[in-house]
Amino acid sequence: MVDDDVNLQTVYQAIFSTGSIEIVAQAYNGAEAVDTYTKLNEKIDVVLMDQRMPVMDGVTATKKILEADKNARIIFLSADESCKDLALASGAKLVLTKPIRLEELIDAIEKISETR
Amino acid sequence: MPNILVVDDEKDIQNLAKVILEAESYEVSTASNGEEALALIEKNHFDLILLDVVMQHTDGLEVCRKIRRTKRTKNTLVIMFSGLGKGVDTMLDENEKADDYLEKPFDRKSLLEKVNALLKKNR
Amino acid sequence: MSTNKKEKPLKKDENTHSESEDPYKTLINNMLDGVFQTDLEGNYTLVNKSYAEIYGYEPEEMYQLNTNYTWVSQDEKELVFKELRKRDIKNILKRYRRKDGSIGWLALSIRTKSDLDGKPIGFEGVARDATERKTAEIAQKEASERAEFLIDIMVHDLNNINQGMMLTLELVARDPDLPLKHKKPIELAIAQLQRSTELIRNAKRLQTVIEQTIKLDRKDVFNEVTKAAELTRSVFLKKKLELKTNFGRGETYLVADEFLTDLFFNLFHNSMKFDKNRLVKIEVNTDISDNNRIKITVTDYGSGIPDDEKMRVLLRKRGGKGSGMGLTLVKYLVERYNGTISLQDRVQGHFNHGTIVVMTFPRG
Numbered sequence: 001m002v003d004d005d006v007n008l009q010t011v012y013q014a015i016f017s018t019g020s021i022e023i024v025a026q027a028y029n030g031a032e033a034v035d036t037y038t039k040l041n042e043k044i045d046v047v048l049m050d051q052r053m054p055v056m057d058g059v060t061a062t063k064k065i066l067e068a069d070k071n072a073r074i075i076f077l078s079a080d081e082s083c084k085d086l087a088l089a090s091g092a093k094l095v096l097t098k099p100i101r102l103e104e105l106i107d108a109i110e111k112i113s114e115t116r
Numbered sequence: 117m118p119n120i121l122v123v124d125d126e127k128d129i130q131n132l133a134k135v136i137l138e139a140e141s142y143e144v145s146t147a148s149n150g151e152e153a154l155a156l157i158e159k160n161h162f163d164l165i166l167l168d169v170v171m172q173h174t175d176g177l178e179v180c181r182k183i184r185r186t187k188r189t190k191n192t193l194v195i196m197f198s199g200l201g202k203g204v205d206t207m208l209d210e211n212e213k214a215d216d217y218l219e220k221p222f223d224r225k226s227l228l229e230k231v232n233a234l235l236k237k238n239r
Numbered sequence: 240m241s242t243n244k245k246e247k248p249l250k251k252d253e254n255t256h257s258e259s260e261d262p263y264k265t266l267i268n269n270m271l272d273g274v275f276q277t278d279l280e281g282n283y284t285l286v287n288k289s290y291a292e293i294y295g296y297e298p299e300e301m302y303q304l305n306t307n308y309t310w311v312s313q314d315e316k317e318l319v320f321k322e323l324r325k326r327d328i329k330n331i332l333k334r335y336r337r338k339d340g341s342i343g344w345l346a347l348s349i350r351t352k353s354d355l356d357g358k359p360i361g362f363e364g365v366a367r368d369a370t371e372r373k374t375a376e377i378a379q380k381e382a383s384e385r386a387e388f389l390i391d392i393m394v395h396d397l398n399n400i401n402q403g404m405m406l407t408l409e410l411v412a413r414d415p416d417l418p419l420k421h422k423k424p425i426e427l428a429i430a431q432l433q434r435s436t437e438l439i440r441n442a443k444r445l446q447t448v449i450e451q452t453i454k455l456d457r458k459d460v461f462n463e464v465t466k467a468a469e470l471t472r473s474v475f476l477k478k479k480l481e482l483k484t485n486f487g488r489g490e491t492y493l494v495a496d497e498f499l500t501d502l503f504f505n506l507f508h509n510s511m512k513f514d515k516n517r518l519v520k521i522e523v524n525t526d527i528s529d530n531n532r533i534k535i536t537v538t539d540y541g542s543g544i545p546d547d548e549k550m551r552v553l554l555r556k557r558g559g560k561g562s563g564m565g566l567t568l569v570k571y572l573v574e575r576y577n578g579t580i581s582l583q584d585r586v587q588g589h590f591n592h593g594t595i596v597v598m599t600f601p602r603g
Contacts, residue, residue: 003399011403015410052395079398086141099402099436101476102409170314177322200315203331203347207322219332223380224387229452 001026002033002061003050003077015102021109030056034064041069045113049092051078059083059090066091073112118235119143119161123153123179124168124197129220133166136224137231150174154182162192164235167214169198177204181212193234197222276352276363281306284361293345293368295338309335311342323351323362332369343370387446394443398436405432441505441564445571448498453575458499460491460535464523467503475511478519482507485524493533493600495576502572505565506537506596514541532599543590549582569596577601 001012001023009026016023024043027033030053037044047065051058058076065072076092077100078084084095093112096104120142122133130146137144145160147153149171157165165183169176176196183189197218198204205217216230267274273290277283283301291298294309310316311334322328327350335345349364411417412425461484468482493499503523511519521539528534544552552566573580578600585593 005396005399005403008399008403011406015406079395098398099405099432102406102413104476105406170312170318172314175318175321177318199312199332199334200319201330201332203329206329206331207326221377221380223384225383225450226380233452 001048002028002030002053002058003048004028004053005050019106021106029053030058030061030064033061034068037065037072038068045073046109047072047074048109049074049076051076051083051087059086062087062090062092075108075112117141117143118163119145120164120166120231121145121147121153121156121160121162122166123147123150123171123176124166125149125171126168129168133227136227140228140232142231150176150179153179157183157189157192164193164195164231166218166231167194167196169196169200169204177207180208180214184212195230195234273366273368274364275366276361277306278361279359281362285363290366293337293343293366294335300338311336319349323349324359327351332373343368344373345369387450390443390446394439397439401432401436401439405429408432437508438564441568444501445564445568448501448568448571448575451496451498453496455494455496455576457492458495459489460493460499460523460525461486461488463495463499464503466500467507468521470500470504471507471511474508475519478511478514478517480507480511481518481520483520483522485522491525491533491535493535493576495572495600498572499576502569503537505569509565510537510539510541510594513543514539516540528599530599531602533602535598535600537596537598538585538593540585540593543584543592543594544582545590553580553582573598 001009003009003012003026006028009028012026013023025036025040027036032055033047033049034056037047049058049062053061056064058078062074062076065074072091074092076084076087076095077098078087078095079098081097084097087095094108096108100108120137122130122137122144123146124130124133125148127148130148134144134146145156145162147156151174153165153167154174156162167176167179176198180194180196183192183194194214195216195218196204196214197220199220201219202217205213208214215234218226218230267287270287271289273293274285274287275283275290276285282305286298286301288298291301294301296304306316307313315333319328319331319333327348329348331347333345333347334342336342346367346369347364348366349362351359352361352363354360408425408429412422412429417425464482464484468480472480495502507521510521519539519541521537524536524538526534526536553570570580578598580596580598583595583597584590585595
């Protein structure tokens with residue numbers, strides 16, 4: 001789960017504390033995201049990537065993760081639609097606009113993690 | 117992605133333009149004076165050059181003239197920015213002119229308007 | 240024109256003599272634009288009243304002055320004088336220093352003055368104060384940058400906050416052990432969050448649209464309406480949108496821009512929102528109006544808009560149902576495309592059987 005908003009990350013923890021989806025790791029900026037992904041590659045099915053973050057933004061982090069692992073499955077979450085094309089072009093499998101309904105979020109994660 | 121070169125002797129202006137343009141997905145290189153700019157232009161292809169006028173040694177007018185006189189680069193898009201305003205246009209001959217002028221201080225909106233307009237036209 | 244190298248300014252009591260002596264002297268001295276001459280070193284050799292006024296000096300005072308003091312940026316000065324050797328310079332904006340030390344802007348045209356053999360002997364030109372215009376421009380740019388910056392922060396952070404609240408509430412709503420009496424309040428809270436999201440999105444969208452330079456071109460209305468319908472369906476996942484048009488692809492065109500989709504999207508969004516049925520019918524029809532304009536109507540069968548609200552909803556005012564700014568954006572776009580917009584009841588006299596939005600546009 002990649003997002004610089006600490007409060008939102010706490011919510012994500014609560015959301016996925018039960019059920020079939022488990023948060024393996026959380027990162028608070030793009031650089032951390034790339035780092036964490038490389039370390040835990042095997043254990044990660046899907047990455048949820050926010051766009052606006054300090055140090056390294058979502059698009060750059062997406063590119064870097066895909067450089068390391070071309071099969072990485074990344075769902076892009078952005079607050080506005082303007083970076084949608086850019087996100088898809090850099091290799092994100094799906095782009096969702098915040099705020100997302102819980103159902104939509106769970107559906108998206110399940111759908112993307114099934115594509116191998 | 118279109119490739120833009122920002123030439124200005126003030127670091128603040130360089131950074132400001134870089135941040136604004138990169139947010140629009142442009143690739144941005146920077147140079148702090150005329151010589152650096154010309155060296156970069158020789159080695160790379162740029163779709164558009166943002167050129168400050170008042171710089172030490174080799175000023176923006178000189179850079180623009182060189183760009184227009186070199187076959188490989190003579191059709192490169194050039195936007196000149198200057199505290200001197202659009203009047204700098206009168207300092208250039210017909211075949212030396214820039215494609216547009218931006219008055220300093222500039223803001224995000226006017227910079228993007230001009231850059232986007234020129235790059236869209238050329239696609 | 241006088242070829243004297245050193246002209247003295249006219250003193251007040253000399254005015255009446257000079258009219259007959261030298262009409263040019265009077266002209267120059269009474270001109271509203273500033274006129275000046277300097278020698279090659281930059282010492283002032285001629286200034287008229289207006290020029291001296293710009294700087295806050297008496298004309299006599301300027302003859303002790305050198306332009307090194309009045310030019311603020313030596314770099315700019317170097318460049319200008321370098322270019323001056325080759326040609327005249329027209330209308331540049333330069334900063335200048337006044338007698339009291341304050342800085343202003345000048346619109347300056349300057350040329351090299353040569354003697355009869357073509358040898359440069361000084362500089363001369365015309366200047367006008369541009370300080371007011373320039374400072375107003377700068378203030379306006381700064382204000383709009385500030386506003387944009389704030390909106391950007393708000394959109395980003397508010398969206399995150401809304402996201403957190405929405406997910407949390409939905410999580411609670413999913414709990415099978417949740418007592419029935421709590422279900423309704425939670426649904427109401429989620430609905431408020433959706434409203435908040437809409438408002439933020441529309442405010443940001445309106446700002447984006449307003450900032451874009453208006454560049455209109457031919458748009459196929461059928462394509463735009465179809466796109467808008469798809470967008471609407473993706474927002475209202477639990478409702479079904481049945482869209483009917485009396486025209487097809489390639490039949491109706493408008494002179495508009497990429498935001499035409501927003502226009503229809505916002506209208507459809509409103510109709511969907513205020514229709515209690517699960518199946519929502521919307522009709523889009525085109526016609527030629529009485530005064531040879533293209534008339535486009537968007538009809539819904541929803542809960543409608545009472546008369547007093549019809550006016551308010553199109554004006555940029557708050558309050559009332561559905562003040563999510565969607566219709567503000569629609570009105571703005573209609574005006575952008577040189578159109579008109581009005582609201583009617585679908586069934587005359589009964590507003591609660593649906594609304595017809597009537598728009599007319601110039602024929603492209």
